[in-house]
Amino acid sequence: MKIGQLYLSPDRVSGIVIACFALLLLIISSTAEWAFQETRDGLSVGFFPRITNIVTIILAVLVIIFPAESYPEKLAKLTPRGLLRAAIGLLFAVIFFILLQRIGFIYAAIPCLVIGKYLLGVRPWFYALLYGVVATGAVYALFYVLGFPLPGVY
Amino acid sequence: MLDPQVFGEALQILADPSVWYQVVIGVLIGITVGAIPGLSTSAGMALALPATLMLPTGAAFGLIIGVYKGSTFGGSISAITFATPGTAGAAMTSLDGYPLMRQGKGKKALQTALYSSVSADVITDVATMLVAPMIAVIALSFGPGERTALIILAFMLIGTLAHESPVKGMLAAALGMVLGIIGIDPVAQASRLTFGFYWLRDGIDIIPLMIGMFAISTMLLQLTEYTFNGNIKEKASDLAAKVSEGLKLHEFRKVIKSIGIGIGIGSVCGVLPGLGSTAASMIGYTIAKRLSPNGHEFGKGSLEGIAAAESSNNATVGPTLIPLLAFGVPGSTPAALIGGALMLKGLTPSPMLFETHASMVTALLLILLLANFVNLILSSIVFPIYARVGQLPQRILIPLVFLLATVGTYAYRSNPYDVLIMFLIGIIGFLMKIYEFPIPPLVLAFILTPLVESSLRRALVISRGNLVEAFGSPLSLVMLTAAVIVFVLSFRFSKKMKEVSGEVSREPEQAEEK
Numbered sequence: 001m002k003i004g005q006l007y008l009s010p011d012r013v014s015g016i017v018i019a020c021f022a023l024l025l026l027i028i029s030s031t032a033e034w035a036f037q038e039t040r041d042g043l044s045v046g047f048f049p050r051i052t053n054i055v056t057i058i059l060a061v062l063v064i065i066f067p068a069e070s071y072p073e074k075l076a077k078l079t080p081r082g083l084l085r086a087a088i089g090l091l092f093a094v095i096f097f098i099l100l101q102r103i104g105f106i107y108a109a110i111p112c113l114v115i116g117k118y119l120l121g122v123r124p125w126f127y128a129l130l131y132g133v134v135a136t137g138a139v140y141a142l143f144y145v146l147g148f149p150l151p152g153v154y
Numbered sequence: 155m156l157d158p159q160v161f162g163e164a165l166q167i168l169a170d171p172s173v174w175y176q177v178v179i180g181v182l183i184g185i186t187v188g189a190i191p192g193l194s195t196s197a198g199m200a201l202a203l204p205a206t207l208m209l210p211t212g213a214a215f216g217l218i219i220g221v222y223k224g225s226t227f228g229g230s231i232s233a234i235t236f237a238t239p240g241t242a243g244a245a246m247t248s249l250d251g252y253p254l255m256r257q258g259k260g261k262k263a264l265q266t267a268l269y270s271s272v273s274a275d276v277i278t279d280v281a282t283m284l285v286a287p288m289i290a291v292i293a294l295s296f297g298p299g300e301r302t303a304l305i306i307l308a309f310m311l312i313g314t315l316a317h318e319s320p321v322k323g324m325l326a327a328a329l330g331m332v333l334g335i336i337g338i339d340p341v342a343q344a345s346r347l348t349f350g351f352y353w354l355r356d357g358i359d360i361i362p363l364m365i366g367m368f369a370i371s372t373m374l375l376q377l378t379e380y381t382f383n384g385n386i387k388e389k390a391s392d393l394a395a396k397v398s399e400g401l402k403l404h405e406f407r408k409v410i411k412s413i414g415i416g417i418g419i420g421s422v423c424g425v426l427p428g429l430g431s432t433a434a435s436m437i438g439y440t441i442a443k444r445l446s447p448n449g450h451e452f453g454k455g456s457l458e459g460i461a462a463a464e465s466s467n468n469a470t471v472g473p474t475l476i477p478l479l480a481f482g483v484p485g486s487t488p489a490a491l492i493g494g495a496l497m498l499k500g501l502t503p504s505p506m507l508f509e510t511h512a513s514m515v516t517a518l519l520l521i522l523l524l525a526n527f528v529n530l531i532l533s534s535i536v537f538p539i540y541a542r543v544g545q546l547p548q549r550i551l552i553p554l555v556f557l558l559a560t561v562g563t564y565a566y567r568s569n570p571y572d573v574l575i576m577f578l579i580g581i582i583g584f585l586m587k588i589y590e591f592p593i594p595p596l597v598l599a600f601i602l603t604p605l606v607e608s609s610l611r612r613a614l615v616i617s618r619g620n621l622v623e624a625f626g627s628p629l630s631l632v633m634l635t636a637a638v639i640v641f642v643l644s645f646r647f648s649k650k651m652k653e654v655s656g657e658v659s660r661e662p663e664q665a666e667e668k
Binding site: 010011014015018022025028029034035037038039040041042043045046048049052053055056059060062063066068072073074075077078079082083085086088089090092093094096097100101105109112113116117120121122131135139142143145146147148149150151 | 176179183204205208209217318319321322324325328329331332335339341342344345346347370373374375377378379380548549550552553554556557558559560561564565568570573577580581584585587588589590591603607610611612614615619
């Protein structure tokens with residue numbers, strides 16, 4: 001077994017990250033002004049956040065001490081290209097959301113779906129266009145049937 | 155017991171055509187979601203949750219329960235037709251369903267799955283209707299101390315039983331608590347852990363959390379594993395010919411024993427927080443195999459195997475609502491989502507619900523029952539079509555889910571920060587998935603955190619800060635002791651579950667080799 005695998009197993013890495021995050025929250029909930037504010041029940045506002053973060057730190061430390069023997073399958077399969085695809089997918093969703101607020105559902109959904117499907121390999125481009133229009137129509141119909149107003153559609 | 159007047163009022167709610175209409179839509183959406191591998195029951199319910207806000211209460215219940223029922227069965231369609239379970243609970247169904255499909259008995263397998271699912275659903279839903287109000291009466295006698303002890307026990311069950319590693323399950327639950335305490339303190343009305351962001355003052359809303367955790371994280375994961383090739387048309391034509399021979403009455407009679415076992419196991423797993431449908435189908439399948447004289451046929455295309463897996467899976471649906479309705483404690487993710495729908499309608503799940511909104515709760519339980527018959531009729535009609543929906547390629551599915559998640563979260567209350575939170579939670583969920591942290595404990599702990607906080611603080615006020623007095627009642631002590639026992643036993647249980655899952659997953663391979 002490699003030294004890196006032994007000491008920096010994924011469980012240990014995630015345990016350290018969570019422990020550090022919980023420690024930061026514990027410090028905040030022990031030092032912030034709001035944490036000392038007394039409540040009607042005699043406890044301070046920081047009481048419950050402190051308990052929660054202490055429990056989180058203990059459990060994270062347990063994960064660090066007793067990491068899983070096996071390597072996470074999905075993490076092992078993860079490639080930089082795969083991560084890039086996920087990041088682009090998320091970026092597309094953010095762009096769609098910005099457009100949704102500015103120009104409304106229909107005008108935002110059609111180009112985003114068409115480009116999204118084209119980038120995911122729908123060929124020829126005409127099929128991507130067709131899927132984009134049909135999917136937008138289907139979502140529109142679904143929301144209409146559910147009585148749920150879509151942004152920018154009146 | 156059921157009050158005739160309350161029952162009459164509940165029937166009046168059901169008389170509204172919009173309830174039926176939404177049940178039909180919900181079941182159809184649910185079957186679609188269930189039949190598509192990669193979209194879980196929870197993701198489907200989470201995506202439907204914002205829509206419930208715009209509907210009348212009865213119709214909202216109809217939609218969310220319809221999605222739940224439809225997707226629970228829908229998962230078996232792709233499990234049988236392509237050996238790819240649409241939902242985790244249908245994983246065991248594929249062990250016998252797919253071999254039957256390859257033998258040209260796909261229709262028989264699908265009908266066995268459908269009739270077993272609906273039989274288990276109906277029986278356990280009736281039991282839920284009878285048992286839940288009685289348990290709620292007992293729950294009313296619980297003080298804040300007992301209630302806190304019960305929630306601690308639920309935390310322990312949810313955290314330890316949901317994953318192979320009890321510590322990772324508990325850590326996921328603790329993270330859910332951390333997310334749950336962000337926002338205003340329930341007593342002092344002071345902001346906590348908002349990092350100076352005003353939009354975190356009200357805390358994290360349930361809809362962005364659910365959609366982020368279940369829909370966005372799944373799609374991000376699918377994008378990392380995405381491949382640009384794959385021939386779909388060929389597979390479709392192969393399978394279309396194999397959906398042929400139907401189930402005979404004498405064959406159904408032979409599987410009744412397996413259905414009975416499934417109902418028993420599924421009910422217990424449904425009531426206990428944390429176990430859920432996946433564990434239920436796994437345990438039900440294993441026990442039915444051991445008790446059946448035809449146990450050697452399991453894994454090679456046994457109808458009993460399908461019946462055991464499907465009835466165990468579906469028998470969790472009604473009983474999983476018992477802890478939610480009787481104690482206000484959701485024991486599974488779908489129950490938490492139904493709890494979310496209740497809260498969006500101003501009905502906070504608690505034992506008092508049976509007193510303050512008795513007709514609404516009874517209507518909810520009746521809709522649960524009604525949805526089974528709608529599911530039976532619709533599934534019988536559409537499963538040959540839906541057997542092909544499972545082939546919906548990722549290239550069409552992924553952009554569509556991103557779109558639905560974004561629109562649903564934003565349109566819910568037109569708050570752009572909800573969408574931001576949904577994306578952030580989606581990234582957290584994605585990281586949890588690749589690092590093999592279970593998501594259900596986080597979601598359930600997030601929902602339970604305000605309950606445990608208010609109960610604990612009330613208990614401490616009553617006992618003037620004395621912990622012994624707060625948790626000194628025999629019932630509290632029993633539940634706290636049970637929580638410790640669960641924690642210790644979970645390590646043994648997780649090992650056993652690993653062995654069982656290893657055993658059953660090896661079986662099809664061995665059958666293929668033979």
